[in-house]
Amino acid sequence: METDLSSQKATTAERGSDDLLIRRLIAGDSHAGDELVVRHGAPLLRYLQRLVGSDHWAEELHQQTWISVLEHLDRFDPSSGGGFKAWLYRIATNKANDYWRSRGREKTATENLGQITEQFADDAGHRLENQEQHEKVRRAVEQLPQNQREIVLMRYYGNLKFVEIAEMLGCPLNTALGRMHKAMLRLKKLME
Amino acid sequence: MKPGLEDYESRQAILLMYLAEELPEADRVEVDRRIAEDASVRIELEALRQMQASIWAGLGDLDRQSRPPVPDSVVNRRVGRLIKDWLKARSEIPAPIPMPRRQMHWIRYGVAVAAMLLIGFFLWPRERSLTEASRPLSITQPDDSTMADNTNTDDATAPADASQNDQVALLSESFGADSAFGDASTGERLAALTDTTNDPTNNQ
Numbered sequence: 451m452e453t454d455l456s457s458q459k460a461t462t463a464e465r466g467s468d469d470l471l472i473r474r475l476i477a478g479d480s481h482a483g484d485e486l487v488v489r490h491g492a493p494l495l496r497y498l499q500r501l502v503g504s505d506h507w508a509e510e511l512h513q514q515t516w517i518s519v520l521e522h523l524d525r526f527d528p529s530s531g532g533g534f535k536a537w538l539y540r541i542a543t544n545k546a547n548d549y550w551r552s553r554g555r556e557k558t559a560t561e562n563l564g565q566i567t568e569q570f571a572d573d574a575g576h577r578l579e580n581q582e583q584h585e586k587v588r589r590a591v592e593q594l595p596q597n598q599r600e601i602v603l604m605r606y607y608g609n610l611k612f613v614e615i616a617e618m619l620g621c622p623l624n625t626a627l628g629r630m631h632k633a634m635l636r637l638k639k640l641m642e
Numbered sequence: 643m644k645p646g647l648e649d650y651e652s653r654q655a656i657l658l659m660y661l662a663e664e665l666p667e668a669d670r671v672e673v674d675r676r677i678a679e680d681a682s683v684r685i686e687l688e689a690l691r692q693m694q695a696s697i698w699a700g701l702g703d704l705d706r707q708s709r710p711p712v713p714d715s716v717v718n719r720r721v722g723r724l725i726k727d728w729l730k731a732r733s734e735i736p737a738p739i740p741m742p743r744r745q746m747h748w749i750r751y752g753v754a755v756a757a758m759l760l761i762g763f764f765l766w767p768r769e770r771s772l773t774e775a776s777r778p779l780s781i782t783q784p785d786d787s788t789m790a791d792n793t794n795t796d797d798a799t800a801p802a803d804a805s806q807n808d809q810v811a812l813l814s815e816s817f818g819a820d821s822a823f824g825d826a827s828t829g830e831r832l833a834a835l836t837d838t839t840n841d842p843t844n845n846q
Binding site: 475478480483484487488491492495496499500505506508509512513516517520580581583584587588590591602605606611612613623624627628630631634635637638641 | 645649650651652654655658659662664690693694696697698700701703704705707708710711712714717718720721722724725726728729732733
């Protein structure tokens with residue numbers, strides 16, 4: 451299975467677009483679904499990991515996102531917005547927002563702190579300076595306001611266009627760009 | 643409609659779009675011109691480029707050094723299984739049975755026409771009487787000779803008689819006096835009616 455998926459990954463660029471894969475998936479081709487997962491599964495999981503700051507919840511939300519995608523696949527309109535990828539990230543972001551709402555920011559922050567401590571213990575063999583730098587980046591991302599973090603992470607992990615992000619978040623393009631700029635300034639300051 | 647350069651709220655917004663290569667060709671050329679002419683734009687662009695590069699590098703290092711919540715192969719396998727289960731469940735749902743198409747479409751049209759005719763048959767006289775009721779009526783007190791003439795049913799007086807009959811019928815209907823007149827002749831009915839309408843003591 452893993453070998454199959456790896457070989458699929460190597461030829462992803464040559465294969466049809468996401469829309470074509472979705473049409474094949476709806477028609478009953480499970481390989482098309484596998485290919486979609488290879489294309490988007492891992493970056494989406496990382497996106498959720500950085501967005502919610504919890505490995506456990508990232509995994510849970512990742513699963514929920516794909517279930518939601520499958521449930522609504524028949525109603526997906528490829529011509530709207532940025533196509534499948536933008537739709538996938540929108541669902542994931544909505545799931546993350548539901549998560550924030552249901553658990554509360556404060557509770558999660560406490561949980562994250564516990565995880566960070568665990569991470570330190572797990573990675574005790576790694577070089578300290580690297581770890582410190584990574585921790586700085588992680589903390590910097592986590593300290594961003596959620597609306598800025600979403601945009602930075604969507605750009606980085608989803609490689610989505612600003613126009614698509616703005617449409618996805620339901621805000622004007624200028625607002626999305628303004629948030630991105632503020633996030634970059636803030637990250638730069640926090641990472642120094 | 644895509645925004646033009648003048649629609650962006652700040653220079654940073656334009657430069658972010660420029661860096662992301664999302665500007666239309668004409669706008670891109672214009673930004674290139676500004677970069678060439680204005681040193682401050684050039685410096686700002688370079689600062690943004692470096693800032694973005696360091697953030698992306700930081701995130702890249704973080705991903706390389708920290709483990710994902712689950713390995714990629716596990717992610718692929720898990721979601722792949724989800725998809726297979728979903729496809730299996732879909733294939734088990736029986737396809738909707740198409741309703742047999744009715745062959746006798748002409749019956750529908752025939753029934754529709756008959757229904758329209760029936761409706762027309764019952765509604766048209768009512769509509770007509772309402773239209774006539776809304777027309778202003780001029781009732782003049784007929785003298786006895788005219789009354790006498792009108793009781794005749796010869797051809798010459800027939801149209802006038804018919805018109806009066808209509809008026810009587812309408813007025814009778816309006817005053818609810820139909821039953822009171824019984825089978826009286828037109829003249830008698832009109833006389834009785836005008837007596838009724840002219841009588842100041844009559845409450846109706």
